Amino acid sequence: MPNPRQVKPFLQTGHPLIPVKQRKSPPYPFVLEAISSLSPTTRPMFGCLAVYIGNRIVLILRDKPADPQDNGVWLATTEAHHNSLRHDFPNMRSIQALGKGITGWQLLPADATDFEEAVLRACDLIIARDPRIGKIPKSRK
DSSP states (O other): OOOOOOOOOSSOTTOTTSOOOOOOOOSSHHHHHHTGGGOOEEEEETTEEEEEETTEEEEEEEOOTTSGGGOEEEEEOOGGGHHHHHHHOTTOEEOGGGOSSOOSEEEEETTSTTHHHHHHHHHHHHHTTOTTSOBOOOOOO
């Protein structure tokens, strides 16, 4: 009967010839701090970072230096809420990367003069469970 042997991994972590991919810090970390009381979770989506509260997607954080026109915080909403949200967020606009049609996603642009103030106001609405922000994604099945 052969002796059992210890199986060693072919490549060990921290091996000098294998680069370890560093995780990028999330864009606009103040957003996650502002809603931390709700225990948000994040998932990569479209090369951005989707933010969920429970099973509801509420935001997408986007910061792509090579393609900056839609950088900022995307609000998950519906077309029915656009006008009322525009009163709270005058710089809010549709996302250009999603085409010319109106979508549920709206952008608080990173280059707006009131960007941080507007995003923190949106975070306050999320904490208050404002029904205008957030939606349950459709099932993939």
